[in-house]
Amino acid sequence: MIRKSLLFTAAACGLAMPAFAHNAWLLPSTTVLSDTQQSVTVDAGASTAPFEANHAPVNVEGIKVWAPDGSMGTAENAARSRYRSTFDVKIDKPGTWRIGMENNGVSGSFKVDGQPWMVGRRRGPPPGAPGAGGSGAGGPGAGGPGASGAAAGNPGGRPRIDPSRVVASVEEIPANATDLDLTETMSRNEFFVTAGEPSDTLFKPTGKGLEFVPVTMPTDLVSNEPAQFRFLVDGQPAKGLEVEVIPGGRRYRESDGTQKLTTDDQGVLTVNWPMAGMYWLNASLTDTKPGNPKAARRRMGYTATLEVLAP
Amino acid sequence: MKTSIAIAVSMVAAPATAGTVTVTIPRINVAEYHVPYVAVWIEPKAGGPARTLAVWYDVDKRGNEPGTKWLADLRTWWRKGGRSLNLPADGVSGATRAPGAHRIAIPANVKPGEYTLFVEAAREEGGRELVSVPLSIPARAGKASGKTELGAVTVTAR
Numbered sequence: 001m002i003r004k005s006l007l008f009t010a011a012a013c014g015l016a017m018p019a020f021a022h023n024a025w026l027l028p029s030t031t032v033l034s035d036t037q038q039s040v041t042v043d044a045g046a047s048t049a050p051f052e053a054n055h056a057p058v059n060v061e062g063i064k065v066w067a068p069d070g071s072m073g074t075a076e077n078a079a080r081s082r083y084r085s086t087f088d089v090k091i092d093k094p095g096t097w098r099i100g101m102e103n104n105g106v107s108g109s110f111k112v113d114g115q116p117w118m119v120g121r122r123r124g125p126p127p128g129a130p131g132a133g134g135s136g137a138g139g140p141g142a143g144g145p146g147a148s149g150a151a152a153g154n155p156g157g158r159p160r161i162d163p164s165r166v167v168a169s170v171e172e173i174p175a176n177a178t179d180l181d182l183t184e185t186m187s188r189n190e191f192f193v194t195a196g197e198p199s200d201t202l203f204k205p206t207g208k209g210l211e212f213v214p215v216t217m218p219t220d221l222v223s224n225e226p227a228q229f230r231f232l233v234d235g236q237p238a239k240g241l242e243v244e245v246i247p248g249g250r251r252y253r254e255s256d257g258t259q260k261l262t263t264d265d266q267g268v269l270t271v272n273w274p275m276a277g278m279y280w281l282n283a284s285l286t287d288t289k290p291g292n293p294k295a296a297r298r299r300m301g302y303t304a305t306l307e308v309l310a311p
Numbered sequence: 312m313k314t315s316i317a318i319a320v321s322m323v324a325a326p327a328t329a330g331t332v333t334v335t336i337p338r339i340n341v342a343e344y345h346v347p348y349v350a351v352w353i354e355p356k357a358g359g360p361a362r363t364l365a366v367w368y369d370v371d372k373r374g375n376e377p378g379t380k381w382l383a384d385l386r387t388w389w390r391k392g393g394r395s396l397n398l399p400a401d402g403v404s405g406a407t408r409a410p411g412a413h414r415i416a417i418p419a420n421v422k423p424g425e426y427t428l429f430v431e432a433a434r435e436e437g438g439r440e441l442v443s444v445p446l447s448i449p450a451r452a453g454k455a456s457g458k459t460e461l462g463a464v465t466v467t468a469r
């Protein structure tokens with residue numbers, strides 16, 4: 001379940017990750033600040049257990065910083081290490097900030113003259129191509145001599161596609177394409193920071209896709225108080241949505257401690273925290289209401305890192 | 312300056328208070344001792360906003376890491392009301408206190424009723440502790456005690 005949802009998150013995020021996806025996580029140094037003269041420093045990685053930097057860094061070039069006043073802040077001091085990336089964000093305005101990655105795109109397969117093609121497959125361009133490691137996928141003709149090796153190293157049971165038959169976006173699908181099997185992806189992976197008093201200016205739903213709307217402020221979580229968050233799909237309550245909540249520090253426990261929870265009829269999720277600490281929350285949902293008319297379905301994902309304090 | 316205000320308040324207001332809280336900061340025998348940040352506040356039992364009676368922090372520390380930076384370490388107080396307080400606050404905020412017993416007047420304008428008194432202490436290179444005592448206004452005698460970062464917390468009628 002996690003693997004499946006993350007596979008799509010990873011692909012959609014354009015994260016430079018190995019073929020078999022792991023969970024992407026953001027780990028802030030703190031989420032509650034008493035003034036506006038400080039920064040949070042953040043680790044960003046992908047691994048099986050959240051917050052354990054033992055597998056791959058996440059590409060943080062696409063990090064977005066939503067300041068409480070509606071302006072966009074910036075990530076600073078970005079660095080890529082072997083198992084995780086890092087960046088800082090100056091928290092210089094009072095209120096609640098959202099910081100993370102947002103990804104929207106269309107991916108899938110189609111046929112031209114009976115030959116399989118792909119859209120938006122982002123396994124990184126072949127060796128020697130410009131922009132290696134960036135978010136741009138290899139366009140048509142990107143496959144050079146050596147590219148077939150990259151395509152061959154593609155476990156997971158997917159059909160092997162000639163790299164020259166990959167287009168970056170849905171707009172580049174040839175007019176004579178048939179057998180379109182396209183999935184729209186919309187995902188977000190984020191955390192929250194509050195300086196001074198919290199604010200809810202950034203939690204007004206847009207009415208598009210899967211959205212997280214706090215009932216309990218996400219920077220006010222305490223281990224002895226249940227928290228509630230509302231999930232919406234296109235502005236309507238996401239009833240019966242499955243949400244996973246995993247505490248960090250898995251290697252110090254016998255069990256991974258995953259809670260598999262479900263939203264109620266109002267789309268509200270109630271979470272009881274077994275202990276204080278950092279938590280990784282993930283929900284994903286597939287439906288058949290994509291915004292793009294060429295796509296058959298829509299996969300939506302939401303991931304948040306939540307800090308829970310001891311009372 | 313702050314100290315003189317605090318003294319003036321306690322002297323003048325003493326007869327008109329709704330009671331007195333005594334907070335004991337224990338002497339802790341460690342190589343590197345820093346006096347704790349302490350917050351004292353009350354919350355109506357039936358629910359409602361917290362009212363801070365006292366917060367002791369490093370008022371004078373300025374620069375890159377001013378004394379206010381660590382106020383959020385008093386994490387329960389911070390969430391319940393500390394973050395909405397403008398500091399320094401007259402008659403409420405003051406410098407950190409040395410180990411010993413410290414008296415805090417409960418302001419006379421606290422409405423009669425049932426409250427819970429909270430005292431939270433957080434110490435650099437040390438721990439954090441939260442102690443609560445049921446409080447009636449007008450005050451009746453009450454007592455609780457911390458185990459690590461706080462000693463006795465007592466409430467007296469005057």
